Amino acid sequence: MSNNLPDFPETAQLQTFLEVATKAAHAGGKVLQSYWGNLKSVQEKRPGDLVTEADKASEAAIIPILQQHFPDHAILTEESGKLGNQDSEFVWAIDPLDGTTNFAHQYPVFAVSVAVLVGGVPQAGAIYAPFYQELFQGARGLGATCNGEPLKVSPTSELSKSLLVTGFAYDRRQTTDTNYPEFCHLTHLTQGVRRSGSAALDLAYVAAGRLDGYWERGLSLWDIAAGIIMVEEAGGKITDYQGNPVNLSSGRILASNGLLHASISNALEEVRQERFAAFVQAATNIPASRA
Numbered sequence: 320m321s322n323n324l325p326d327f328p329e330t331a332q333l334q335t336f337l338e339v340a341t342k343a344a345h346a347g348g349k350v351l352q353s354y355w356g357n358l359k360s361v362q363e364k365r366p367g368d369l370v371t372e373a374d375k376a377s378e379a380a381i382i383p384i385l386q387q388h389f390p391d392h393a394i395l396t397e398e399s400g401k402l403g404n405q406d407s408e409f410v411w412a413i414d415p416l417d418g419t420t421n422f423a424h425q426y427p428v429f430a431v432s433v434a435v436l437v438g439g440v441p442q443a444g445a446i447y448a449p450f451y452q453e454l455f456q457g458a459r460g461l462g463a464t465c466n467g468e469p470l471k472v473s474p475t476s477e478l479s480k481s482l483l484v485t486g487f488a489y490d491r492r493q494t495t496d497t498n499y500p501e502f503c504h505l506t507h508l509t510q511g512v513r514r515s516g517s518a519a520l521d522l523a524y525v526a527a528g529r530l531d532g533y534w535e536r537g538l539s540l541w542d543i544a545a546g547i548i549m550v551e552e553a554g555g556k557i558t559d560y561q562g563n564p565v566n567l568s569s570g571r572i573l574a575s576n577g578l579l580h581a582s583i584s585n586a587l588e589e590v591r592q593e594r595f596a597a598f599v600q601a602a603t604n605i606p607a608s609r610a
């Protein structure tokens with residue numbers, strides 16, 4: 320490379336990445352299935368942030384697959400951190416169990432998410448939801464699928480007719496940036512806002528047209544790298560809350576079918592401008608006797 324920019328992968332290489340991501344996601348999913356309803360160890364990494372033996376075992380199944388196929392690449396996993404060649408422009412972002420809280424409660428919304436980024440841009444990835452046996456795949460320029468069927472975002476163009484999804488980061492007890500006022504505001508403006516507990520599936524469902532939009536803060540690369548590819552390849556849009564190109568290290572993302580993007584962004588901006596500050600203030604100061 321003469322210009323210090325990464326060479327983006329050719330189709331054949333993308334297909335190889337997709338095959339390996341899928342193999343890894345399936346391997347992790349198989350491990351999760353073996354622990355389903357059968358967990359012996361659930362620990363808290365910090366208040367509300369769980370890790371189980373299933374997270375660790377899934378990750379242990381995934382990592383060697385990536386190392387075997389791409390020994391020179393970097394790996395970033397939720398439970399083991401950074402592995403491999405940290406100078407590589409190829410980074411594999413792995414969430415071995417997205418939806419740990421759900422899994423620990425036997426609520427079946429959870430998935431394995433595996434994606435490769437090239438020069439910081441997600442290029443190919445797989446999300447596997449073992450309970451539903453749904454495999455979402457996406458590669459830049461090659462489209463996105465669920466169990467082999469092409470994905471397309473929804474045609475919903477009015478916020479009042481939309482179904483959105485969001486989540487609440489584990490630091491919500493330590494910050495005023497809780498996403499609670501955003502949740503309230505958008506719940507008023509839409510047909511509903513869901514909280515699934517799996518960011519990877521939230522993005523995959525936007526790609527599939529089951530949900531019209533998704534926003535969240537406090538996310539990690541492994542939560543969203545694969546899902547971002549799917550939303551964009553299914554015709555949707557990914558930005559920051561303001562509609563600008565997303566900075567993946569900010570942990571803040573807005574995904575939509577494109578048609579609703581400005582409306583959701585505007586609604587988030589309304590909250591940011593503290594139009595709802597009085598409401599939030601009141602809601603957080605309800606005397607215990609009235610709560």
Ligand code: IPD
Nearest residue numbers: 416417418419486487516517518
């Ligand atoms: C969490 C889930 C959840 C989101 C959290 C994530 P984990 O991942 O994706 O939906 O709201 O911010 O951390 O801990 O289950 O892998």
Ligand code: CA
Nearest residue numbers: 414417418542
């Ligand atoms: Ca996660």
Ligand code: CA
Nearest residue numbers: 397414416417
């Ligand atoms: Ca996880």
